[in-house]
Amino acid sequence: MGGLVQASRALSVRLPNTTVKRTAGAEWTIVAELKTLTSHLDWLEAQYDEMVANLAYLANINSGSYNIVGLERIAAELSHLFGGLGGQVHRVALEPTVRIGDDGEPRVCEFGPLLNVYKHPSAPLRVLLVGHMDTVFGTEHAFQRVERVSPTQLKGPGVADLKGGLLVMLKALECLERSPWAGRLGWEVVLNPDEELGSPGSAAHLRAAAGRNHLGLVYEPAMANGALAAARKGSGNFTAVVRGRAAHAGREHHLGRNALRAAADFLIAVDELNARRSGVTVNPGFIRGGGPVNVVPDRAVVRFNIRLSDPVDEAWVLERLAAINQVINARDGITLALHGDFGRKPKVLDAAHRRLFDWVRRCGRTLGLNITWRDTGGCCDGNNLSAAGLPNIDTMGVIGGGLHSVDEYVELPSLIERSRLSALLLLGLASGRCDGAAFKGEAP
Structure with missing residues (x-):
């Protein structure tokens, strides 16, 4: 398939600062206020073909956790895409770690680069968006290429976990930066190369980023039925x-x-x-x-x-x-x-996490989505952020299934659906429709 389709440079239009007043606890009022933002999401509908093409292109690049060359290439492509948002893009070299080999001897484990992108760092409310570039499929694995299995499904390595989520993140941020509230919400992106290994090289960077922000969104895939992950088990x-x-x-x-x-x-x-x-x-x-x-x-x-x-x-x-x-x-x-x-560490669903879930649920209701969540035994970088004190939702990515297998697939319509969901949440936070002040007291 062809190369990446470059996103247009984001527009930034400023409006006077306004405060939205609402009746406390009036769910219908909150949803009605969020509804006023949905016209800013219409632009996303026209991004579908570009997103599908870019997803196929990225997934056809092998970026297994130990494939440093492939991870370097993915990092370069994503630097190009996220650079279109007009923020600061930094490429970070991770320190090697020592891993015990299958023969019982210590081995030096090297990692691909980490990407850090940020914009509006002095904004009063800041959100951290996290995703990973690596997959579980190494260069020796038979599962290497993307296949269009139906008009609405794409099968391939990493299409759901997590390259589809990276494009959802990108488009949601682009939507925010095109809006009248660009600049009122600070954001930081961390794209790491070692999540599938447990983030041994990037854990310190995730912890530091958590300390700079008030809430987090992680773009792991949602459940096959669209549900989000709530509490997560810890893993050793x-x-x-x-x-x-x-x-x-x-x-x-x-x-x-x-x-x-x-x-x-x-x-x-x-x-x-x-x-x-x-x-x-x-x-x-x-x-x-x-x-x-x-x-x-x-x-x-x-x-x-x-x-x-x-x-x-x-x-x-x-x-x-x-x-x-x-x-x-x-x-x-x-x-x-x-x-x-x-x-x-285990991710416990405390009050701060529940408040964030409530806002995502309200955004979903505004868009006609019934957003639910359930506990899971799996773990991801959402555990790391939670352990650092940052409330986060860690399944904001695409809907798909067959993860970590040769049957991995993505439901292509979810590229737009989940982009709209994230974008509405970001717009809600930036415009004041979503009460971001509730999270400031929870910041590390």
Whole structure:
């Protein structure tokens, strides 16, 4: 398919500062006031073909989390697109981190660039918009190209998670910048290259950005039925490296210390934490060790993920892991080193988050959408922002399904539907129809 279609440079028209008065608690009044903004959304309807073309173009560029060349290319394309908004565009090099390889040895993990775009940073109310450039599909994966499977569906790597959301974000901001209220709402965009890895390189940047803003919007895809994610579980990724002693399996079996057996015992003990505490789940996902069967294996590597709903559960889990680790390390000739942590804390649906959901629901009602939300066991950068004290909604992207599989698809009409939803919220905040002052007291 062809190259990117460049968006037109945003227009900025100023109107006198006005204050909107409304009857407290009158839902119909709020929706009626939001309705006055919808004429500014009409421009979005004409953006459909451009958005579909750009989505296909971006999704056809492989940007797997470890494909630095592909991420560099995506960053360049997005710098071009978001640069059309007239804000400051910065490309940020992320510091490498150390990751334990499948062989149990430390490896330096490098990341693609992070993009930071901002405009009107001195505005009294500021919103942070977050999305990721990486996908789970590496260069070796068979799923590489976009396919139009029906007039309303596009199938391809990252079309929903999250490249469709990046275009929704872009068009919503462009709509704001074309409006009479441009400049009354400050905004900052963070596009990171490592979300699918748990954002190990960009976590500090997300935390810093959360501290500069009053509320956040993350453009992960909505549920397949259009619902938004509410509370989210926290997540921890761990790797256990078990070392024993190699020996001839026949002649000197008694001299060996079997690391694979110790790793299996550790894995069973960790798995048995399931059902011990409500909301805590453990998923052993990887084990590697051994080699020729006539050699006692001296090394094994185990990877597992733990999810939890309540922040206080983290201490309980870490205590149990330490106890299991101690038991294994007490064995003669066996050592177990545990690596990892809870990179994402649980996202709790507190009062500030509920206020933001209410405003999105009202914007949806104004547009004829029934916006609902439900808790989920998944996690994303919305967890990071919440942990930094920033109320946010983290499924403002497109509607789609088949995420992280060769069946990933996007419902193309949702490109416009969700752009309108985000744009109306931004216009509501900028014009005063949405009560942004309620979030200022919640800012970190």
